[in-house]
Amino acid sequence: MATSSSSTATYTTGDITGYDSDGNPIIGDSNTSTSVTVTGTTSSTSSSDGGWGWGLTYGGVYGGGLGPNWSFGGAGAVLAGNFHCGGQSAIGWSASAGDFAAGKGPHTSYPTNNSRVPNFAVGVIGGRGPGMFATNTGDPAKLSGAFNSTIITIPFSFTLTGLQIEFDYSSGTGVLSVSPGWGVGVINLQTNTFKTAGGVAGCGSH
Amino acid sequence: MRKSLTRALSIWIACVAVLYAGTWVFFGTGGLVSLSRSWTIAKGTVVSVDRGQHLSITVNYAADGKRIEQVFQGSYKNVGDSVDVYYSQQNPSNADLENPEDLLRSEIRTWTLASLTLGTFAASLIIFPSLAQVLGWPWTKIRLAPRLAVGLIALSVLIGTGVGFTSGRRDVLILFADGLVISGLALLFRRAFRLPSETPWKIFVRSWEVPVAAILIVAAQFVEQTS
Numbered sequence: 001m002a003t004s005s006s007s008t009a010t011y012t013t014g015d016i017t018g019y020d021s022d023g024n025p026i027i028g029d030s031n032t033s034t035s036v037t038v039t040g041t042t043s044s045t046s047s048s049d050g051g052w053g054w055g056l057t058y059g060g061v062y063g064g065g066l067g068p069n070w071s072f073g074g075a076g077a078v079l080a081g082n083f084h085c086g087g088q089s090a091i092g093w094s095a096s097a098g099d100f101a102a103g104k105g106p107h108t109s110y111p112t113n114n115s116r117v118p119n120f121a122v123g124v125i126g127g128r129g130p131g132m133f134a135t136n137t138g139d140p141a142k143l144s145g146a147f148n149s150t151i152i153t154i155p156f157s158f159t160l161t162g163l164q165i166e167f168d169y170s171s172g173t174g175v176l177s178v179s180p181g182w183g184v185g186v187i188n189l190q191t192n193t194f195k196t197a198g199g200v201a202g203c204g205s206h
Numbered sequence: 207m208r209k210s211l212t213r214a215l216s217i218w219i220a221c222v223a224v225l226y227a228g229t230w231v232f233f234g235t236g237g238l239v240s241l242s243r244s245w246t247i248a249k250g251t252v253v254s255v256d257r258g259q260h261l262s263i264t265v266n267y268a269a270d271g272k273r274i275e276q277v278f279q280g281s282y283k284n285v286g287d288s289v290d291v292y293y294s295q296q297n298p299s300n301a302d303l304e305n306p307e308d309l310l311r312s313e314i315r316t317w318t319l320a321s322l323t324l325g326t327f328a329a330s331l332i333i334f335p336s337l338a339q340v341l342g343w344p345w346t347k348i349r350l351a352p353r354l355a356v357g358l359i360a361l362s363v364l365i366g367t368g369v370g371f372t373s374g375r376r377d378v379l380i381l382f383a384d385g386l387v388i389s390g391l392a393l394l395f396r397r398a399f400r401l402p403s404e405t406p407w408k409i410f411v412r413s414w415e416v417p418v419a420a421i422l423i424v425a426a427q428f429v430e431q432t433s
Contacts, residue, residue, distance in 0.1 A: 050304070050312045054323065064362030067427050069380065070387050072365045102370030124358045127345030129338075132327050134320030136233075136313060142280045145259035150232060156332050161339060161346040163328055165225065167232035171279050172302075173260055174233040176225065176317075178324045180331050180342035183350060202282055 051138020051203040053092065055081015057177050058130045061151055061164065063121040063187040071121035073187045074099030075151060075166075077128075077177070085138025085203035092140040092199030096168075098149065098191030111146050111192040123185015125153045128164055131179025138203035140196040142173055149191045155184045214333050221332070222325030229317040238313060241294050242306040250291040252283045267291045269298035278303050352410040356398040360391055379433035383426040390422035 057079045065071020076097035083092045100109035100119035109119050137143065147168040155162035164181030168174065168191065230236065250267030253275065260279040267274055269291075276291075276299060283289060293301035302309060331338040339346045348354075367384055397415040398405075410416070 050308070052316045052319075054320065064358050065366055066359060066363055066387055066391070066423050067430070069370055069375070069383065069430055070363040070366045070426075072362050072369070102366040102373065102375065108369050108373055121362065124350065124355050124362075127342055129341035129343070129345075131341075132324050134316070134324060136316045137280065139280075141257075142261050144257075145262070156335070156338075161335065161342055163331055163338075165228065165328070167228055169232050169234070170260055171277070172234075173279055174229065176229060176320055176324060178225070178328045178331075180338040180346070182342060182345035182348065184355075
């Protein structure tokens with residue numbers, strides 16, 4: 001899954017000249033010559049909803065390489081489990097996928113990588129069996145969209161059977177998964193959660 | 207018996223600790239800790255909505271005389287709705303739509319429980335390798351000898367380089383970096399295919415070719431960064 005993309009924020013500085021009907025400050029006016037506009041980049045923030053989910057995951061991962069420009073890979077997974085929020089619980093699921101080749105090249109990944117971290121693989125990674133996941137949302141609809149996914153494979157036997165740990169993150173929404181896998185190395189890519197269903201709809205909606 | 211119990215306990219503690227530390231590193235909990243120590247509430251207005259991206263909303267709010275438009279996730283609000291924004295006075299873009307103290311408490315509880323549960327599962331896979339063999343079938347039947355690993359890495363590098371080249375990545379420095387990586391890989395290839403196919407890794411790494419290849423590959427990363 002993939003990014004917590006960056007978004008452009010516009011800051012307009014100036015004197016507060018009054019308040020509108022919603023209580024929002026009114027900054028300067030058309031005659032305020034001292035007002036300036038500063039455009040910068042900020043990470044989008046928020047937001048867990050106080051709910052959580054856990055269950056089983058099954059999927060596959062492949063990839064290999066020697067850094068951002070010399071690698072390719074992909075990952076896909078289905079998560080299904082119990083989602084909890086505000087005393088309610090319900091079954092939910094989601095499906096995600098992503099792939100890339102040559103981390104920094106244009107049009108070389110699905111979904112498009114808008115994050116500061118390029119897609120890359122170091123080492124060789126494959127396989128993935130059934131595993132477990134946990135997430136900090138009680139509503140699978142909040143999992144829909146792009147995530148930044150980092151999959152680390154740590155071998156613990158001579159055949160390089162290993163532990164695959166996956167961190168999927170997007171601005172406060174995280175999914176942690178553990179599965180048996182194969183190989184040794186790390187792969188970072190953008191993934192897209194394209195289908196979600198069930199769970200506690202509207203969990204903690206603000 | 208006591209030795210195996212100590213080993214199992216050590217593995218379990220290590221797995222739980224690694225997962226818990228990982229949630230703090232990867233899920234950016236540090237920003238929330240900072241926000242939970244001190245925040246100010248502002249009234250914001252929803253100016254756009256994107257339900258397909260984690261139920262995102264863009265909120266316009268004023269923080270210390272600055273107008274900020276910020277994307278927040280996990281909201282069912284509509285355009286024009288009013289929301290409370292909890293922002294840090296030190297860094298107004300560090301903001302949330304929930305009370306940061308409650309949110310931090312909830313995050314810590316969730317990731318502690320997750321690390322304990324998933325850490326126990328991870329430790330079980332290590333302590334009982336036969337379980338990992340069964341769950342990871344058929345991949346776990348394939349022994350990743352140096353020759354196979356180098357072959358797969360070479361294939362990945364060729365695919366990555368080829369796709370990058372055809373998508374317009376033809377800067378001179380990048381081509382130089384490509385040359386460094388391919389040279390390093392050629393050395394690894396030479397080493398792997400001059401040894402018997404089932405040579406263990408500890409024999410494979412005992413050669414001048416391996417550190418030289420590593421230097422070339424690391425140098426390529428630096429060259430690529432400067433391009």
